[in-house]
Amino acid sequence: MTVIRLAGRDVRLTTRAGHGLTVVLVGGCGVPSPLWQPVVELLPGRAVTRLDRPGLGSPWPGRLPTLAEEVDTLAALADRIGSPVVLVAHSMAGPHAEAFTRLHPDLVRGLVVVDGSVEWDLRPAGVRDRGLRMFWLAAARVVRRLLRPEPFRVLGRLAGRVVVALQSRLRIWSPMPGVAILGEPDAAASVLAENGAYADQLRDLDQVRAQDPWPGTPTVVLTAAGDGGPSWVGDQRRLADLLGADQVVVEDSRHLMMLDCPASVADAVRTVAPVGEKEVS
DSSP: OEEEEETTEEEEEEEEOOEEEEEEEEOOTTOOGGGGHHHHHTSTTEEEEEEEOTTSSSOOOSSOOOHHHHHHHHHHHHHHHOSSEEEEEETTHHHHHHHHHHHOGGGEEEEEEESOOOOSOOOOOOHHHHHHHHHHHHHHHHHHHHTOSHHHHHHHHHHHHHHHHHTSSOOTTSOOTTGGGGGSHHHHHHHHHHHHHHHHHHHHHHHHHHHSOOOOOOEEEEEEHHHHHHHHHHHHHHHHHHTTOEEEEETTOOSOHHHHOHHHHHHHHHHHSOTTOOOOO
């Protein structure tokens, strides 16, 4: 794992050399990159880079993130590791990946959206939203201070395990490599900050959708059926239709599909970027 600066922000990268186009794995809000390990093991020999956004193993910058920042970070990463890349984006990273692909279609050969965040009826931002942003930012700063003493970090690590257990088929006592980082002050602050930025980022994605057509990038939308039920499957189907993607409903998975059904994620990677595919110069 290496902390580097990309597009003006410190992020953590975990890389594995290999053949073919680099597979970039990006987790959702508060999902540390070690949770992707089961997927990495099912992609033997392939070049893989895991990205942790600011706060997870790197300093939290002290503000709410924007969609533009996330897109710029992905663009800088693609430039660093060599493009085009195969992008695998979970949950809240799904909107980041979609916006990045629309704005930089030449940098993405294939996209896998893993139970990506969707909202279809967002109202325009108003005064209430400004107040909520201020609340989330203040909460992030307070939590970062509160978690400095070790006893509170222990509670933070326990909370992280509980969240992972609630969003997967793991039990709270199961091995969870990397989850301990959620007890660190910067990590906890980043989770709150990303929650505070959620609605604004999806509104910004709607603007990108209106201005930049989908480029036809090969895409698979993986939907975890174990949490949201038929309405969630329907929302995800609408996303797949928007992206001209194949939707794969994974019946025995909850939200953290990289833990519950890593084979489904690896299969989707092979669908959008078959083994041996090279960059076309």
